[in-house]
Amino acid sequence: MNQASIPTDDTPAINDDLCSTLVEDMKQLWESVSGALKGLVSGDAFSRWFLSAELVDMNETEAVLAVESDMHQVWIETNYMPEVQTAFSQVSEMPRKVRVVVADEQEVQMSQPKAKEAKAEVPVVDRQPIQVPGQGKGESTHSGGGQAGGQDVMQKKLRSAGLNPQFSFDRFVVGQSNEFAQAACVAVASAKQAVYNPLFIHGGSGLGKTHLMQAIGQRLMKENPSARVVYLTCEKFINEFIEMVRKGGLDRFRRKYRRADILLIDDVQFLAGKERSQEEFFHTFNELLDLQSQVVLTSDRPASEIKNVEPRLISRFECGLTVELQPPGMETRLAILQRKMEDWDVSLGDDILTMLSERIQSNVRRLEGGLVRVATFASLGTEQITVERAEFLLKDILREEGQKRVNIDSIQKAVSKHFDLRLADMTSRRRPTNIAFPRQIAMYLSRKLTPSSLVEIGDAFGGRDHGTVIYACKKVKDSIESDVHTRDSVDMLITTLQRK
Numbered sequence: 332m333n334q335a336s337i338p339t340d341d342t343p344a345i346n347d348d349l350c351s352t353l354v355e356d357m358k359q360l361w362e363s364v365s366g367a368l369k370g371l372v373s374g375d376a377f378s379r380w381f382l383s384a385e386l387v388d389m390n391e392t393e394a395v396l397a398v399e400s401d402m403h404q405v406w407i408e409t410n411y412m413p414e415v416q417t418a419f420s421q422v423s424e425m426p427r428k429v430r431v432v433v434a435d436e437q438e439v440q441m442s443q444p445k446a447k448e449a450k451a452e453v454p455v456v457d458r459q460p461i462q463v464p465g466q467g468k469g470e471s472t473h474s475g476g477g478q479a480g481g482q483d484v485m486q487k488k489l490r491s492a493g494l495n496p497q498f499s500f501d502r503f504v505v506g507q508s509n510e511f512a513q514a515a516c517v518a519v520a521s522a523k524q525a526v527y528n529p530l531f532i533h534g535g536s537g538l539g540k541t542h543l544m545q546a547i548g549q550r551l552m553k554e555n556p557s558a559r560v561v562y563l564t565c566e567k568f569i570n571e572f573i574e575m576v577r578k579g580g581l582d583r584f585r586r587k588y589r590r591a592d593i594l595l596i597d598d599v600q601f602l603a604g605k606e607r608s609q610e611e612f613f614h615t616f617n618e619l620l621d622l623q624s625q626v627v628l629t630s631d632r633p634a635s636e637i638k639n640v641e642p643r644l645i646s647r648f649e650c651g652l653t654v655e656l657q658p659p660g661m662e663t664r665l666a667i668l669q670r671k672m673e674d675w676d677v678s679l680g681d682d683i684l685t686m687l688s689e690r691i692q693s694n695v696r697r698l699e700g701g702l703v704r705v706a707t708f709a710s711l712g713t714e715q716i717t718v719e720r721a722e723f724l725l726k727d728i729l730r731e732e733g734q735k736r737v738n739i740d741s742i743q744k745a746v747s748k749h750f751d752l753r754l755a756d757m758t759s760r761r762r763p764t765n766i767a768f769p770r771q772i773a774m775y776l777s778r779k780l781t782p783s784s785l786v787e788i789g790d791a792f793g794g795r796d797h798g799t800v801i802y803a804c805k806k807v808k809d810s811i812e813s814d815v816h817t818r819d820s821v822d823m824l825i826t827t828l829q830r831k
């Protein structure tokens with residue numbers, strides 16, 4: 332390809348034409364997608380959640396939908412992604428992953444190539460009462476330039492660097508599952524020069540990898556406004572690299588990434604199988620390390636388990652410090668919920684918080700989604716929110732979580748082991764108290780920790796009717812309140828089951 336003939340940022344007229352064509356294409360595509368979506372969701376849901384949405388960015392692999400508020404973003408992500416995805420695939424032959432972002436954040440990120448002009452046009456954001464952090468991951472390059480004024484200005488700068496202002500260290504709840512990772516991130520953010528290079532953060536989905544990584548960038552930008560902080564997802568890095576190879580502009584690409592003071596790259600497992608991007612990444616990485624610039628990487632698995640990535644790159648990933656994020660324990664989950672309620676200015680009863688943290692264990696993003704859903708329902712004020720109502724609202728989330736972890740089988744095994752009974756006693760008709768009460772505890776736990784219905788639980792306990800299950804649950808609940816031994820046993824069983 333003849334690079335000299337490729338339009339660059341220095342050819343504004345051509346770029347403007349391309350831009351307006353793209354905007355028009357996106358408008359038309361969104362109209363068609365909206366039409367398809369109307370057939371997939373109720374009219375009420377469409378006008379409440381999608382009427383003001385716009386398609387604001389698009390490439391071969393991804394379409395970006397901008398919505399009016401954090402609440403719209405979380406609600407659509409939690410409830411309507413399959414329908415949105417289906418609507419897109421019904422009207423477009425090219426399968427694209429759909430990403431939902433909040434309009435004001437996207438406005439800034441979209442304008443990256445012309446960041447200076449765009450920044451001037453973006454209004455300072457007025458936050459809504461429920462401020463749920465945006466979850467979009469985008470690209471960013473920021474060189475502070477020392478103009479930080481008030482908090483709004485800093486927020487705007489963070490957003491323009493693709494950093495979510497909510498992803499700060501002080502909003503990150505620390506517990507046993509994440510204290511080492513958090514301490515390493517704080518150390519990297521506070522160091523005068525690169526330490527633990529690279530810092531490699533891994534862990535399952537929704538456990539706070541992006542949050543911690545962005546917190547490093549955020550602290551650095553606040554403490555050193557002239558630091559060049561570059562945050563982006565690995566997917567973006569790859570897409571941009573491919574585009575630059577195709578269109579020309581590799582020099583610009585390299586200047587952008589190889590001159591960073593700190594390069595934060597999210598989800599490096601996406602490099603798997605992308606040989607040319609790995610090569611580029613390898614050289615970017617080496618140059619940054621030579622210049623003693625800090626590199627921070629996240630991945631959903633340990634470096635050694637990333638398949639189809641060159642061994643030399645894997646060994647680079649492992650040559651600094653590796654930290655792991657584990658799913659948070661019960662106490663940390665409760666603390667996270669309490670923290671989020673404060674941040675979003677919402678309030679729910681302790682019984683609901685306990686239910687959420689007992690039953691959503693594997694993923695903090697999902698825990699947040701559950702909280703938002705219940706809090707939104709509560710804020711409508713049409714009905715008193717009870718634990719039963721909340722469980723109903725969260726049925727899909729709870730089912731997924733339940734399937735993942737605790738099931739009736741594992742409860743029966745744990746209870747019989749705890750009380751030194753035979754597993755067969757869980758389903759037998761024998762009634763001595765030393766057998767009947769543990770069996771009732773197992774039914775209570777099945778109700779509490781699994782999404783199974785009363786009938787399903789009754790069936791699993793030797794074909795008992797649902798009235799027997801209700802009676803068992805009530806009896807155990809009363810006993811927990813009045814008898815410390817029962818309370819201890821139940822607590823211990825919950826902890827054991829959730830640890831599995």
Ligand SMILES: Nc1ncnc2c1ncn2[C@@H]1O[C@H](COP(=O)(O)OP(=O)(O)OP(=O)(O)O)[C@@H](O)[C@H]1O
Nearest residue numbers: 464502503504535536537538539540541542695696
């Ligand atoms: N310890 C924590 N304290 C407060 N919020 C947390 C904590 N851990 C995770 N979160 C929140 O959970 C959500 C998901 O976190 P994040 O996006 O960082 O996850 P992730 O590990 O990068 O997930 P993925 O691999 O799916 O991208 C965010 O809103 C984040 O603020």
